[in-house]
Amino acid sequence: MADWWRGAVIYQIYPRSFQDTTGDGIGDLKGITERLDYVAGLGVDAIWLSPIFTSPMADMGYDVSDYTDIDPTFGTLADFDAMIARAHELGLKVIVDQVLSHSSDQHPFFRESRSSRDNPKADWYVWADPKLDGSPPNNWVSIFGGGAWQWDTRRRQYYFHNFLPEQPDFNFHNRDVQDWLLGTMRFWLERGVDGFRLDTVNFYFHDKLLRDDPADYRVKTEPAANPYDMQYHIFSKNQPENLAFLERMRSLLDEYDGRMMVGEVGESHHAIRMMGEYTSGNSLQMAYSFEMLGAPFTAAHFRKQIEDFFEGAPRGWPTWAFSNHDVHRHASRWARHGIGREELAKLTGAMLLSFQGSICLYQGEELGQTETELELFELTDPQGINFWPEPVGRDGCRTPMVWDANAPSAGFSTGRPWLPVKEAQAAQAVAGQAGVADSVLEFYRKMLRLRRDTPELVSGATAFFDVSEPILAFTRGGNVLCIFNLSPEARDVRLTGGGALALAQGAEHRGDILHLHPNGFAILEALEGVNVSDVSDPAKA
CATH class of the missing domain: 2.60.40.1180 (Golgi alpha-mannosidase II)
Known part of the structure; x- marks a missing residue:
């Protein structure tokens, strides 16, 4: 079915933390394949894999150094093909994370680009001369702290990075860059992927004139914890050229049957409007919303997001989520609104799975999993380390999936896991909930079955x-x-x-x-x- 994604429930897998089969403490593709029967048994329609491509892992795979191969940490292309085959046997679609806005600084193209100002890849990344006083060309800031410009002594220029300095931004104003990136997407389409989750889909283009971003028009009484939140990013991202490139991507996917794209709209201003704009024409099928991944837990807030989207974009389609790999798990985030973890988990599960749109569940959400409290020495996330003690970063929601509380590392690995499995999380393990009538896990299975068997819950207004x-x-x-x-x-x-x-x-x-x-x-x-x-x-x- 060409529009299988409309109203689908997508299960997000964080590969490093799902299942380790080698004992190195890091999850892998074979582990995912081993656990696909469990995922299919939940009653979801698809899986989304966070990045698995070759990477030095400065940002856990969101810094790609080879767009057409699997990082050895996770396995091989043969392992990937076997996973796809098994998923399809079980009726599961497979979506992969596609990080196009930037690459790793270890990518061969960036190494070539930084070598001189006149090499074949010189204009493949965003380079700019310093001001006369040696300072960066403008005031753009990085999401991970500090300025968004990194000095390079070889070119005697600055390069632009929205995230870490190890993640230089591609220059999408260069048509050759667009063509090459589309070619990497074709590679995975030919291998049978059913769709792409597009990371930071509104970050592709920057303002050619490099104009300063203005201050956030929303008045603040004190500085934000992250200075990035003090600007209104109308020039460093969110450029009108984005839509034309998305249409090129859509044309590529339309060459294949039943493929889709869901874009992550990373934006704190007018995000619902942008989601509608990106999904109303011949571009993205769906946009992934951050609007329910924050603190507000009111009827008015949830109602407003859904009404605003469909009133502004009646031909668009959203994807809603309560948790993912970048935010505190909602069982902890909204704990004060519940009388207990299980009751709140069932309430929020029923609510999310009754919303109009497609739904994304993050691994462990079906267990009522809570945020892991970590010490500074246990962190791996550069965002958490840079901003310690607040915000504490993303590691707390990325700790391993718990399968059996009585097994080493709760059944995730026979070795030492890359992030700790703590007792509070192990207590929610699958083995202790499977078959238990009033458990959160069994409730999710019931609710997913109800959604699948009720057409109105899939597509009804x-x-x-x-x-x-x-x-x-x-x-x-x-x-x-x-x-x-x-x-x-x-x-x-x-x-x-x-x-x-x-x-x-x-x-x-x-x-x-x-x-x-x-x-x-x-x-x-x-x-x-x-x-x-x-x-x-x-x-x-």
């Missing part, structure tokens, strides 16, 4: 009810009613036209009152004239 916080209530496709209590306190709503119950936690009917326990929810049939409203007189509840 959303209509929200005007209900006071902390209640989020809406219908999908007019036939499915979803009501959630985003609170550690009980709440009542008036319900008319609610039919058979499909799935619930802490929900009781009392006449026309639906009593929701703390973190309670109900997904049920929506009958004609269905309505959810506030209880005007608490005494009636």
Whole structure:
């Protein structure tokens, strides 16, 4: 099916932390292949692999030195082919992370580019002369701290890097760069991948005039923890030329049946609008949203993201997530809104999997996994190290998958894992939850089955009810009613036209009152004239 991705549930695998088969403490492709039966058994539609290409690992694979080979840490191209074959046997699509905005400084092309100002690759990266006083050409800053320009003594110029100095940005204004990168994507399409998750998809082009980014128009009372958040990045990224290149990428994918692209829109300003713009034309099929990966946990916030997207881009398509490899796990991030880890995990799982759009689940999310607390000496993430003690970086959500609490490293590896497996995380292991009726894992399996078996939950339009916080209530496709209590306190709503119950936690009917326990929810049939409203007189509840 050409549009299999529309409404699909994608399971994100962080390969370093999924399953190690060699004992070196780092996950690998053979380990992923061994665990695909588990993934397929959840009821998801696809897997997304974080970077696996050859890399010196300055940023855990997001610094690519060979775009058409597998890093030996993870295995070989033969291992990759075997994994693809097994995934397809199990009915799983395979999406790979494609990091195009920048390469590693160890890539042969950058080594050539920095060797002189007149070599064949001289204009393949973003180079600029210093100002007369020797300072960088403008005020652009790096996401990982400090300026975004690195001095190079060989060319006596600065090169641009949005991330680490070891991650120089490609010059997308050079057509040859575009053509070559499209060729690397073709390589993986020919090997059978079903799609690409495009890292930092709005970072490809920079302003040719190298104009300064202005200060963030949102007034701050004190400096941000990361200076990057103090600028409005209208010149260092988010350029209009991006769309034309995305259309070239789409033309490439259209040569193959049933392939897709989901772009990571890394933007703190107007992100929903940009997601709609990138998915409404002949470019991306989907855009991945960061808008639910932060702190807000209110009905109004979730409603606004969904309504804003579909009102602004009725022909676009979003991908929603609550956790990933770059943010604190939501079971910890939103813990104060729950009465317990399991109750909150089930509430958020039911809520996310009832949203209109495609859904991305991060490995361990189906276990109710929590953030790992790490000491400075345990960190590997350059962002966490540079900004210690706050923000603490990304290692806490990247610790290994836990399979069996009674096995060494919770079944992840027979060796010392690259990040520690701590007791709090091991306690959530798969073996202790599989087959246990009220476990978070079994709940996710039920909810995923309900979504897959209910067309309205896959593709039905959303209509929200005007209900006071902390209640989020809406219908999908007019036939499915979803009501959630985003609170550690009980709440009542008036319900008319609610039919058979499909799935619930802490929900009781009392006449026309639906009593929701703390973190309670109900997904049920929506009958004609269905309505959810506030209880005007608490005494009636």
